[in-house]
Amino acid sequence: MAVDSVSSTSDVLSQYQTSSSASETKSNELGRDAFLELMVAQLNNQNPLEPTDNQAFVAQLAQFSTVEGLDKLNTSVEDISSAFTSTSALQASSLVGQSVIVEGNETGLLLTGGVVSGYTELPDSVTDLKLQIEDENGQLLEQFSLGTRTxxxxxxxxxxxxxxxDGEIQDIDYDALNRQEYYTDDEGELVLDDNGDPIPVPYPAGEYVFKLTGNVAGQSEDMGMQMSSRVDSVTMSSTGSVTLNLAGGQSASLSQIQQILDE
Structure with missing residues (x-):
């Protein structure tokens, strides 16, 4: 018995490709609806004497299910990535105006009326610990003895x-400081505090460096100290990465922050 008007699977594919090329689609990939239409067309046009093999049909359904699952997974990942980017941006924007300790930053900016901070991890118990404060040119301004620290x-x-x-105000002999400048009034007279002592003028705004030295197991060592910077603004890249723009023209990523300081 002859079977007429039965198109082969290759004919169906050729018809679909011709139809697709006539459209204005910009992608050669089959979408979900197109995949289902192609499968139904294949079933409708199969040779009754040689129907589609059950295993092949099940394999096609499994392939479709896998593709559909991957598509949903991609959508979920994109949603999670978008939420993570928004969270990072919100976290970074809250740092604007704050001072942070940044890994690798060895110079701190002191603003008028502000505070410059440093942070380090002492590897061992240290004796005869000394803190040196230098200006941006490396000139020694002050030196403080801090004794022994664990x-x-x-x-x-x-x-x-x-x-x-470490949160404790140190007892400083202001008369022993290298800087001996005191506030005066409009007539050039010294301004005195409640105890009748002249009020010293702090060092001006600018960039400063903290250096630590001490004895560890009888050997003199230099202790590296990371310095603070103020976050002036935040930049978001097209890829979602966040960059902190620091005072003085420096920049840092969120992962480089070691401490967020409470001013």
């Missing part, structure tokens, strides 16, 4: 005059 984190804050170590 291993672990150590933070330093300085407003150009007063010194705080």
């Amino acid at each position: 291993d672990g984190p150590m933070s330093v804050r300085w407003d150009g005059l007063n010194l705080m170590i």
Whole structure:
């Protein structure tokens, strides 16, 4: 018995490709609806004497299910990525105006009326620990003896005059400082505090460097100290990465932040 008007699978594909090329689609990939239409057309046009093999048909359905699952997975990943980017942007924007300790930053910017901070991790117990404060040109301005300290984190804050170590204000002999400048009134007279002592003027705004030296197991060592910078603005790239623009023209990523300082 002859079977007339039965198109082969290759004919169906050729018809579909001709129809697709006539359209204005910009992609050669089959979408979900096109895939289903092609499958139904294949079933409708199959040779009744040689129907589509069940295993082949099941394989096609499994392939479609896999593609559909991957498409949904891609959509979910894109949603998660978008949410993560938004969270990073929100977190970064909250840092604008804050001072942060950034890995690799060895120079801190002291603003008028502000505080410059430093942070380090002491590897071991240190004796005869000394803090040197230098200007941006490397000139030594002041040196403070800090005695003995155990291993672990150590933070330093300085407003150009007063010194705080790990949250404790240090007792400083202001008369022993290298800088001997005091506030005066309009007539050039010294301004005195409640105790009748002249009020010292702090170092001016500018860039400063903290350097630590001490003895570890009898050997003199230099302790690296990371310095603080203020976050002036935040930049978001087209890929979603966040860059912190720091005062003084420096920049850093979120992963480089070691501390966020509470001013």
